[in-house]
Every structure is written in C-alpha cells, then in structure tokens.
Amino acid sequence: MSPRPAPHLEFAPPAPEGRQGSLLIAIVAHAVLFLALTLATQWRTQPQTVQAEAELWSATPQAAAPRLQEPPPAPQPEPEPPKPEPKPEPKAKPAPPAPDPRIEQRDAQIALEKKKQLEKKKEAEKLEKERAEKDKAELKRKEREKEEKAAKEKAEKDKLAKEKADKELEKKKAAEKAEAKKAAEAKADAARMDALRSENLKRMQGLAGASGGENATGSALKSAGPSSSYAGRLVGRIKPNITYPGDVVGNPRAEVEVKVSPDGTILSRRIVQSSGNRAWDDAVLRAIDKTEVFPKDTDGRVPSVIVLGFRPQD
Structure with missing residues (x-):
C-alpha cells in the first residue's frame, strides 16, 4: 500500500516507482548484451581452409626429372556456409507509467493560471484603452467649456460695452435736449423781457405818472389794478x-x-x-x-x- 500523499503537494515532483521494475529491465538488458557478444565471438573462431601453391627456381639451369605421377587427391568436402547470426530479440518496451493525477492537476492548474493571467492582461489593456479614451474625451470637454466660457465672457463684455455706450448716448442726448430747452426758454425769456422793456418804454413815453395802456382812454392817474x-x-x-x-x-x-x-x-x-x-x-x-x-x-x-x-x- 503506497503512503498517503501529503496535502497541498500539487506542485511536488512525482514519487519514485518501485525497484522491481527497474531490476527486471536491467537483467533483460544484460542478457541481450551477453547473447550479442557470444554470437560475435563464435563467428570469428570458426575454422577456415586456405589453399596455397608455391614454385621453386634454381640459380643454374638443370633438367628436370620426370614428374612423379601421384594419384589425384581426393576431393575435399566443401566448407559449410556460416550459419546466419540469430537476430536479437527486440527489446521489450517498458510500459508507460500510469499518469499521476497530481501532475495532471498541476498542469491543469498551471494552464488555468496562464489563462487567468492572459485574461487579466487583456482586461488591463482594455481598461487602459478606456481610460485613455475617457481622458481624451474629458480634455476635449474642458477645451470646449473653456471656449464657450471665453465666448460667453466676450459676449457679456460686448453687451456691457454696448449698454454703456447707449447710456452715454442717451445721457448726451438728454443733456443736448435740456440745453436746447434751456436755450429756448432763455430765448423766450429774453423775448418776453424785450417786449416788457418795449412796453415800459412806450409807457414812459406817455403821460408822466399815468398808469393806463397806450390805448387807454381813462383820465385817472392810476388804473384800479393790483399793486x-x-x-x-x-x-x-x-x-x-x-x-x-x-x-x-x-x-x-x-x-x-x-x-x-x-x-x-x-x-x-x-x-x-x-x-x-x-x-x-x-x-x-x-x-x-x-x-x-x-x-x-x-x-x-x-x-x-x-x-x-x-x-x-x-
């Protein structure tokens, strides 16, 4: 029974497998190597038959004796062809280890973390873009408000200047009208004074001490008028x-x-x-x-x- 894994070891390295499987693999590998070495040594130590001929020559020419007639040699058996070297048995592939659920869980956790980081990055880029657009819109709004305020202030200033000019014009017209009226009154008073002076002069030219008009027909010294x-x-x-x-x-x-x-x-x-x-x-x-x-x-x-x-x- 394998020991119970400790909690929170999703990212720990996998535990080593049992030694039996490793020992069996090592024995099989050594046996295959020994068999291959034996076959190679046996092939090189097989007996081989080599045929050779030689001729002897003398320094002085001599007549050769008649060749001894020997019986023909018996035919030698043909050497057996070397046996084919047995093919080594294919090495058994070790069974793939069973997937560790902790490794799968760790890989899934890593993939999930990467996905979350990618989503966070995209979200941050989106927020940064929205913030930049918002700042740009706010800057445009402030510039528009500033222009509107300047235009409004200019309009108010022009309006006040026009009202001031109109008031000064009205005041000037009123003063001119008052002056004209005053001049007319002064002229009327002067005319009245001239008429009165002329009347007095005519009265003085009449009878001394008489108070009647120039057309008066009475004989009294004074008229019955107010003092x-x-x-x-x-x-x-x-x-x-x-x-x-x-x-x-x-x-x-x-x-x-x-x-x-x-x-x-x-x-x-x-x-x-x-x-x-x-x-x-x-x-x-x-x-x-x-x-x-x-x-x-x-x-x-x-x-x-x-x-x-x-x-x-x-």
Missing part, C-alpha cells in the same frame, strides 16, 4: 403748497390766469402759458386749489382776474 407787489405776495403764498414728485430739468415758467371773487375766493384757474412740463403745470394748479382764498391788496380790494408766473427755482 406792483401783490402778484409776488400771491406767488409766495401759493408756492409752499406746490408738491412736485421729482426734479425739474431747467427752470421752466408756467403762467396761470386766476379768477377771484370780491372776497378773495378762487373761482377758476387755467394755464395760459405752459412751462413745457405737464407735471409742473399740474403741480402749480393743485397748489392754487389748495390755497383756496387770496389775501386782499393794499387798497383792501382783490382783483377779479390776475395772471401769475411760477418757476421751480424762483
């Missing part, structure tokens, strides 16, 4: 009631005609000369409505109709 400071007093009383929600561009003048009852109660009002700013005109009208009653003049009377002028910066 020179009465309009300013009314404007000073109305202006605190003006509420305007914002800044007025320039200093426009709004002229309002107000009709008043004898006791000073305001009956009606209307714009006779607009300032060009509807909001300022409406603010002046609301202030007049809020005032409700005008004070009496120095002579104790209130004119029935009076024209008042209002400017934001007066």
Whole structure:
C-alpha cells in the first residue's frame, strides 16, 4: 500500500516507482548484451581452409626429372556456409507509467493560471484603452467649456460695452435736449423781457405818472389794478403748497390766469402759458386749489382776474 500523499503537494515532483521494475529491465538488458557478444565471438573462431601453391627456381639451369605421377587427391568436402547470426530479440518496451493525477492537476492548474493571467492582461489593456479614451474625451470637454466660457465672457463684455455706450448716448442726448430747452426758454425769456422793456418804454413815453395802456382812454392817474407787489405776495403764498414728485430739468415758467371773487375766493384757474412740463403745470394748479382764498391788496380790494408766473427755482 503506497503512503498517503501529503496535502497541498500539487506542485511536488512525482514519487519514485518501485525497484522491481527497474531490476527486471536491467537483467533483460544484460542478457541481450551477453547473447550479442557470444554470437560475435563464435563467428570469428570458426575454422577456415586456405589453399596455397608455391614454385621453386634454381640459380643454374638443370633438367628436370620426370614428374612423379601421384594419384589425384581426393576431393575435399566443401566448407559449410556460416550459419546466419540469430537476430536479437527486440527489446521489450517498458510500459508507460500510469499518469499521476497530481501532475495532471498541476498542469491543469498551471494552464488555468496562464489563462487567468492572459485574461487579466487583456482586461488591463482594455481598461487602459478606456481610460485613455475617457481622458481624451474629458480634455476635449474642458477645451470646449473653456471656449464657450471665453465666448460667453466676450459676449457679456460686448453687451456691457454696448449698454454703456447707449447710456452715454442717451445721457448726451438728454443733456443736448435740456440745453436746447434751456436755450429756448432763455430765448423766450429774453423775448418776453424785450417786449416788457418795449412796453415800459412806450409807457414812459406817455403821460408822466399815468398808469393806463397806450390805448387807454381813462383820465385817472392810476388804473384800479393790483399793486406792483401783490402778484409776488400771491406767488409766495401759493408756492409752499406746490408738491412736485421729482426734479425739474431747467427752470421752466408756467403762467396761470386766476379768477377771484370780491372776497378773495378762487373761482377758476387755467394755464395760459405752459412751462413745457405737464407735471409742473399740474403741480402749480393743485397748489392754487389748495390755497383756496387770496389775501386782499393794499387798497383792501382783490382783483377779479390776475395772471401769475411760477418757476421751480424762483
């Protein structure tokens, strides 16, 4: 009974076979060698018959005696042909050893390990290729995002620059418009002042001390009109009631005609000369409505109709 193999010896060398088989093979090999040597020696030691003839010659010529007549020799038996050398028996081939299951298991394990290593190598190459493709795609994505970001920043920058230019253009137009309006108002004021100056000049050229117009037909020294400071007093009383929600561009003048009852109660009002700013005109009208009653003049009377002028910066 062969000893039980130790565990985990798949890769150990095979155990030596029994000595009986080796001894039998050695005896058979020596017997065959001895037989071959014997046959070779026997063939070389067989007797062989050799026939030879010789002739004798003399130094001086002599007559030969008559040949002795001998009986013919008896025929010799022919030598037997050498026996053929026996062929050596073919050497028996030793039976192939039975396959060791441990060796087969080891070979299978080695083949399996090689297959696993080859699969791991292919898997690693596949992963490396996928990683390279992924890195390449990521690099392209980053470059595309960078280009998109640069384009977006450029578009934002161009948009801000355009908006800034538009605002500056609007501001410039507004300033030009304000300047033009201011110039127009100044021109209108100058024209009004010229007209007033011309009117005063004509009045001065009339009767000294008369207050009527150039077409007046009365004989009194002064007309029954308001005093020179009465309009300013009314404007000073109305202006605190003006509420305007914002800044007025320039200093426009709004002229309002107000009709008043004898006791000073305001009956009606209307714009006779607009300032060009509807909001300022409406603010002046609301202030007049809020005032409700005008004070009496120095002579104790209130004119029935009076024209008042209002400017934001007066």
